[in-house]
Amino acid sequence: MQIHLRGALLLIVFTLCNLYLVNKICIGGYDVVAEGETIGFVENIEDVTDITEKMDNELYESYGIDRSLADKIELVEKVDFKNNISDKEELERQISDLSDLICCGYTLIISDNETITFKSYDDLLITLAKLQRDYVMDNAEMGFCENIEYKKEYVSKKKIYDVETGYNYLKENMLLNVVSKVRQEYASTINYDTTQINDDTMYKGSVEIIQEGEVGESLVSAEIEYINGEENTRKIISEQIITQPVAQIERIGTLDPPPGYGTGEFIYPVSGTLTSEFGPRWGSTHGGIDLAASTGTPISASDNGTVIFAGESGTYGLLVKVDHGNGYVTYYAHCSQINVAVGDVVTKGETIALVGSTGNSTGPHCHFEIRYNNVQQDPLSYLK
Numbered sequence: 001m002q003i004h005l006r007g008a009l010l011l012i013v014f015t016l017c018n019l020y021l022v023n024k025i026c027i028g029g030y031d032v033v034a035e036g037e038t039i040g041f042v043e044n045i046e047d048v049t050d051i052t053e054k055m056d057n058e059l060y061e062s063y064g065i066d067r068s069l070a071d072k073i074e075l076v077e078k079v080d081f082k083n084n085i086s087d088k089e090e091l092e093r094q095i096s097d098l099s100d101l102i103c104c105g106y107t108l109i110i111s112d113n114e115t116i117t118f119k120s121y122d123d124l125l126i127t128l129a130k131l132q133r134d135y136v137m138d139n140a141e142m143g144f145c146e147n148i149e150y151k152k153e154y155v156s157k158k159k160i161y162d163v164e165t166g167y168n169y170l171k172e173n174m175l176l177n178v179v180s181k182v183r184q185e186y187a188s189t190i191n192y193d194t195t196q197i198n199d200d201t202m203y204k205g206s207v208e209i210i211q212e213g214e215v216g217e218s219l220v221s222a223e224i225e226y227i228n229g230e231e232n233t234r235k236i237i238s239e240q241i242i243t244q245p246v247a248q249i250e251r252i253g254t255l256d257p258p259p260g261y262g263t264g265e266f267i268y269p270v271s272g273t274l275t276s277e278f279g280p281r282w283g284s285t286h287g288g289i290d291l292a293a294s295t296g297t298p299i300s301a302s303d304n305g306t307v308i309f310a311g312e313s314g315t316y317g318l319l320v321k322v323d324h325g326n327g328y329v330t331y332y333a334h335c336s337q338i339n340v341a342v343g344d345v346v347t348k349g350e351t352i353a354l355v356g357s358t359g360n361s362t363g364p365h366c367h368f369e370i371r372y373n374n375v376q377q378d379p380l381s382y383l384k
C-alpha cells in the first residue's frame with residue numbers, strides 16, 4: 001500500500017512536470033493545409049488571412065477577379081511544438097505559390113518613386129549589380145546617385161520583371177545613375193609663371209625671352225567621382241611637388257615704332273585667286289605665291305615699311321620691294337604700273353602698284369614674296 005502511494009505521488013509529480021514542460025515548449029495553433037498538403041503551422045488565423053487578403057485585393061485590382069484565396073486553404077486546430085511555427089517569409093512564399101496569377105514581389109523604389117517589381121530580392125540585387133558593372137572601375141566605391149529602397153508586396157505575375165528585362169527598363173528610362181568614387185595617384189604638370197619686363201628701347205610688339213620657362217612636376221593624390229563613367233568631381237587630397245617650375249622672363253618692347261616699321265603681321269596684297277603656291281615647281285623652286293587678278297587691280301603694301309626698290313627687274317618685270325625694318329622684305333612683281341618711289345614710307349594696306357603681266361609672266365597676276373634676312377619664306381604661313 002505504501003508502495004502504491006509512493007507510485008501515485010511520483011505519477012502526480014511526473015504529470016505536473018510534463019504539463020509545465022508542455023506549456024513551455026508547445027502551443028495551440030493551426031496547421032495550414034492546401035490541396036491536401038500541410039504547408040505550415042501558425043499560431044493565429046490572421047497570420048494566414050493577412051496574406052490572403054492582400055493577394056485577393058491584388059487579384060481584384062489586376063484582373064477584376066473577385067475570389068478568395070482563403071477558400072483554397074483549410075486551417076486545422078492543433079497543438080504543436082513552438083519550434084514548428086512557420087517562418088513568415090516561407091509561409092508567404094507557400095501561399096503565394098497557390099495562385100497562378102498573383103505572387104509576392106520586391107518593388108524597387110527609386111527616390112521615393114515605385115518602379116518595377118522583381119520576383120525575388122536576389123533578382124533585384126543582381127539587376128542593380130548589373131547596372132553598376134557597366135561602369136565598374138578598379139578599387140572604386142560603387143553606388144547610385146538616387147536613394148534606393150524596396151518593398152515587398154503582392155503583385156500580378158505579369159508585372160514581374162526578370163534581371164534582363166529589369167536591367168533594360170532601368171537603363172532605357174535612365175532611372176539610375178551609377179556613381180563610382182576612386183582614389184588615384186598621378187603625375188601632374190605645374191605651369192610656370194611669366195614675368196614681363198617693359199623695355200623702352202624695344203619697339204612695341206617685339207618680345208625677347210630672357211629666361212625660358214619650364215614646367216614643374218607634382219605627384220597628386222585625388223578622389224575622383226564619376227557618374228555613369230564620366231568624371232563629375234575631382235577632389236585633390238594631397239599634392240607633392242617633385243620639381244618646381246621655372247618662371248619665364250620676357251622683355252616687352254614699349255617704344256612706339258617709327259613709320260615704316262613692320263608689325264610682323266602681313267595681309268594679302270591683292271584680292272585675287274591663288275594660282276601657284278610656294279615651293280617646288282617645274283624643276284625649280286617657286287619663291288613666292290601667285291595671286292591672279294585682272295590688270296589694273298590695286299596692289300597693297302602687306303605691312304608697314306619703306307620702299308627700297310621700284311622699277312624694272314628682269315624676269316620680275318615691274319617690281320616693288322618694301323623693307324619692313326624688322327628683318328622682313330616683301331616683293332610685288334609683274335606690275336603694270338608702280339605708284340611709289342624708293343624711300344617712300346608706306347603703311348599696311350596702302351596701294352603701291354597695279355596688277356599686270358610684265359616680265360616672265362603668262363597672264364596678269366601679282367607674284368608676292370616674303371623674305372626674312374633675304375631667305376624666301378612661304379607667304380601662306382604668314383598671311384591673315
Ligand SMILES: [Zn+2]
Nearest residue numbers: 288289290367
Ligand atoms: Zn610667281
